[in-house]
Amino acid sequence: MSNFAFLQPEWSLLFEAATQAEGMANTDARASCFYARRTLELAVDWLYKHDRALRLPYQDQLSALIHEPTFRQVVGDALFTKARLIKDLGNLAVHSTRKVAPADALAATRELFHFCFWLARTYGRRARPEPSLQFSAALLPKATAAQPQSPDQLQKLEAQLRERDEKLSTLLSNQAALNAELQALREQVAAAKLANAAQPDTHDYSEAETRDYFIDLLLKEAGWELDAKKNFEVEVSGMPNQQGTGFVDYLLWGDDGKPLALVEAKRTKRDAKVGQQQAKLYADCLEAQYGQRPVIFYSNGYEHWLWDDARYAPRAVQGFFKKGELELMIQRRTSRKKLADAVVDAGIVERPYQHRAIRRIGEAFEGDNQRKALVVMATGAGKTRTVIALADVLMRCNWAKRVLFLADRVALVNQAVNAFKAHLPDSSPVNLVTEKYTEGRVFVSTYPTMMGLIDDAFDGQRRFGVGHFDLIVIDEAHRSVYQKYRAIFEYFDALLVGLTATPKDEIDHNTYGLFDLERGVPTDAYGLDEAVADGYLVPPKAVSVPLKFQREGIKYSDLSEAEQEQWDALEWNEEGTTPASVDPAALNQWLFNTDTVDKVLAHLMTHGQTVAGGDRLGKTIVFAKNNDHAEFIADRFNVNYPHFKGQFARVVTYKTEYAQSLIDDFSAKEKMPHIAISVDMLDTGIDVPEVVNLVFFKAVRSKTKFWQMVGRGTRLCRDLFAPGEHKQFFYVFDYCQNLEFFSQNPDLVEGAAGEALSTRLFKARLEMIAELDRRVAAGTVMAEPRPPLGEPADEVQLRAEVAAHLHQQVAAMNVDNFVVRPQRRLVEKYAKPEPWQVLGADDFNELANDVAKLPTEFVDDDEEAKRFDLLVLRTQLAVLQAQPGFAGLKEKMQSIASALEEQESIPAIRAQMVLIQSLAGEEWWVDVSVPMLETARKRLRELVKLIEKGKKKVVFTDFEDELGQGATIELPQVGTGMNMAKFREKARQFLKAHESHVSLQRLRRNQPLTPTDLTELERMLAEAGGSPQLIEQAKEQSHGLGIFIRSLVGLDAETARQAFSRFITGTTATASQIEFIDLVVQYLTENGVMEPERLYESPFIDINDKGPEAIFLPAKVTEMVQVLEEIRARAVG
Secondary structure, three states: OOOOHHHOOOOHHHHHHHHHHHHHOOOOHHHHHHHHHHHHHHHHHHHHHHOOOOOOOOOOOHHHHHHOHHHHHHHHHHHHHHHHHHHHHHHHHHHOOOOOOHHHHHHHHHHHHHHHHHHHHHHOOOOOOOOOOOOOHHHOOOOOOOOOOOHHHHHHHHHHHHHHOOOHHHHHOOHHHOOHHHHHHHHHHHHHHHHHHOOOOOOOOOOOEOOOHHHHHHHHHOOOOOOHHHHEEEEEEOOOOOOOEEEEEEEEEOOOOOEEEEEEEEOOOOOHHHHHHHHHHHHHHHHHHHOOOOEEEEEOOOOEEEEOOOOOOOEEEOOOOOHHHHHHHHHHHHHOOOHHHOOOOOOOOOOHHHHHHHHHHHHHHHHOOOOEEEEEEOOOOOHHHHHHHHHHHHHHOOOOOOEEEEEOOHHHHHHHHHHHHHHOHHHOOEEOOOOOOOOOOEEEEEHHHHHHHHOOEEOOEEOOOOOOOOEEEEOOHHHOOOHHHHHHHHHOOOEEEEEEOOOOEOOOOEHHHHOOOOOOOOOEEEOHHHHHHOOOEOOEEEEEOOEHHHHHOEEHHHOOHHHHHHHHHOOOOOOOOOOOEEOHHHEOOOEEEHHHHHHHHHHHHHHOOEEOOOOEEOEEEEEOOOHHHHHHHHHHHHHHOHHHOOOOEEEEOOOOOOHHHHHHHHHOOOOOOOEEEEOOOOOOOOOOOOEEEEEEOOOOOOHHHHHHHHHHHOEOOOOOOEOOEOOOOEEEEEOOOHHHHHHHOOOOOOOOOOOOHHHHHHHHHHHHHHHHHHHHHHOOOOOOOOOOOOOOOOHHHHHHHHHHHHHHHHHOOOOOOOOOHHHHHHHHHHOOOHHHOOOOHHHHHHHHHHHOOOOOOOOOOOHHHHHHHHHHHHHHHHHHHOOOOHHHHHHHHHHHHHHHHOOOOOHHHHOOHHHHHHHHOOHHHOOOOHHHHHHHHHHHOOOHHHOOOOOOOOEEEOOOOOEOOOEEEOOHHHHHHHHHHHHHHHHHHHHHHOOOOHHHHHHHOOOOOOHHHHHHHHHHHHHOOOOHHHHHHHHHHHOOHHHHHHHHHOOOHHHHHHHOHHHOOOOOOOHHHHHHHHHHHHHHHHHOOOOHHHHHOOOHHHOOOOOHHHOOOHHHHHHHHHHHHHHHHHHHO
């Protein structure tokens, strides 16, 4: 029997693929995930082919298909999330060499079951699955000895299957040409869908209405005082049943006596979504009776759904809204203004790409009904000001009352608060780090601060309820979406906007995934190369400086005789031994060489950009390896340049007292210090436009971090060197081969952040229980001699002890903690001892995926002991599973025992010396058993912290280093932008010198271009020094060769005036209308073409801030847009 048997009568192709996934779940997890994704692809293709409500996206790959807004609207958020999970697990199986666990296969198969159930239930014409049908892990076939398939094999299989598949894009490219058979089939499917939708999807959930304690609790947290007569079991009339009445479980009233929200409650063991249709019918009745449609909630006490069906599809929430928040939500149905009509404040942002980003976010929120957006914008391009202008638009249009801005450092919080005060003072920005209880409209916080404040409650009411904020902004989103901080975004029900310069594209922590966007397709993007080409940022001049010791280390044999004597005289360690060499990694870690630092400082002072007429080094950031290294650099600077009296170069790290005052001084143009020596603190988010030199004195291997560090120098700075002499570039001096690394590895993928130690321990213990259960079931439990009192007698008792330990951890989880609360049902289930007696496949899956990562108040702060626990657990599993890695684990345990043996003078260690010596030897390990290892773990776990850590002495040397000739390195991410900027300028000069050319004249006079004209124009660009790649890039960025050239040479002024003369000549045009048209003509003369959106931006809205419709009749504005589009079309050719 298969979980997918319901597919066979009508969906045989899906059934075949789904049973492949199901059949391999326990045998070949990788292949199972592949077939789960394969089934999803077939199902999604079927949907696009047969459901006319779906709009085909720009390409027919699975990722693009499921991220298309119409797909998400049809399937809903819950199934969209399941589809993403199946896709990601399938991609992991095919394109990654990472291990795919059986739990992954189980998850993919289970989520596929739900998706297929929905598909068959919604579109089935002949047979629909029974509502009682549920997924059962017990139906998965047992594991066999079949050889698992490799990623390479699956990639070949994937290619073969795709060749056979019908291309959606080909099939649906011409809707008018759809054949009659498919048209008829679509009509049948639409009819079946309509008929099926009329019947509520109960999915084995009864209609019994149950009020649950947890719902009461959540309502009270939101400030609702519940009254039995007013709020519970409120009768409504007009229900489509025999009695014509119904009883609303909870009804929440406004002060005006009208219903604000209803809550339909189901038993905690039922799916909350069972109540959706019933709640909608109640809302219909209430709207008819009171003239106001309430917001719909449905819940089972654990899972809660909000449905404001006047605006959005249902979405999961973590609680209920306060009265004021519900009143505002209903009021916004009529008072909320169109974002597309709002004028962006040019006093906050003035650059076109910033306006474009705000418009794109508005289109996502308003046009596509999305609730999340991700903006990728180069460091220094004005991300913060962009989001301030966005907040201003949302507030003025009544989309947002309160905004939360999150950053990862206090310095960035201070910076954001100051920016809001400067550009949007009426928003009353609040710094939650220092003003926790102040009220305002914009709140700025670090992530840990917000995590702590969410659980704050007064008189049982949470200050920050789930509906408190309307917009959440994540600054530097790539640094912000890991593990526990993600809980903040899942707690608040708000629009979410992420800002980042370098989004991470990892499978585990995918920035795009958090924002429900297709990988690599953000809401808007403006990269460093574009910003440099457009003149909004300055490019780096990257110089790699060879430094022998930093690259090769120090070898005794390479030193002079005098230096060898110095080497021999050094006290290297407590044992008195002398190394033959020192690795490069040791430099600036524990060995500090005077001449190395002196040479770097001399090179910087000699070759760095200078200001004040060349008399002073410009503002410089030195990125040091650690705090000791930073202090050593500062000390050497003061020795070499004593006349600066210790003020010129200062250390700015997290250990520096009053670091912010130093940053403030460094940010002031004329104030000292002029060199800031930093460890991490100045890597990101500090804006000092005067910085003209960056010094990489440490190796960096994170692509994200590297580009953030480079971003410290990209900002423009006018009149930096003298009046009219602006900052043109900044130096990147690299002494550690970072430039070579990143220029050769532009597509480096960074590793995923690891799980917490406690989570890994929980999962390892779960795996131990599963393995012991298998041995008990197979009758292979080992008999043990009678152990000492308190030690496990055998594997059965050990299993009981491990289960009791995990049970204790779960029982100590606080269900009122907002991180734990979404998993409250599971926590309460496993907080009871009974489920731990027998754990099934679903139990292991729930515990590993949903419970293991939750915080618990059963705390063990001994990190060394926990690491030893994990080592022993892995060793025990290696014994149980006969793993080949056992030998390596055994050696690690023996080395720990040997280290303990050396500390015999400590009484606690001496008391366990017999066991320690046995463990360090070989005889104890012969036929070692799992209970024996458990005894060793218990007795030694608290002793491992007593092992004396190897102390490396700090060594200072003064060996002569070798500094080579600096070489310029072109970074791929900036090179194109720099080249494009130079190319545009050269092309502009060349075209000006040849402006009489007939093809150029035709373009400037807006005459139609012939193929010959386009060929001639491309030849002119080539003569101006444009490579084929640059010309192609220019075409792509400008959407046409003619548009690119027109942007350089402009439109002929008389031609522009003639095009718009109809709005002035022979009319009774007002002064404002004439001024408006003059501005348009002036813009076209300078820029050649104009996007219609620019009519709603400065300087055009300076005449009337309500836009052109306030100056001209709407029909005239439409005509004006047509003229602009015709001018653009003529340039395309």
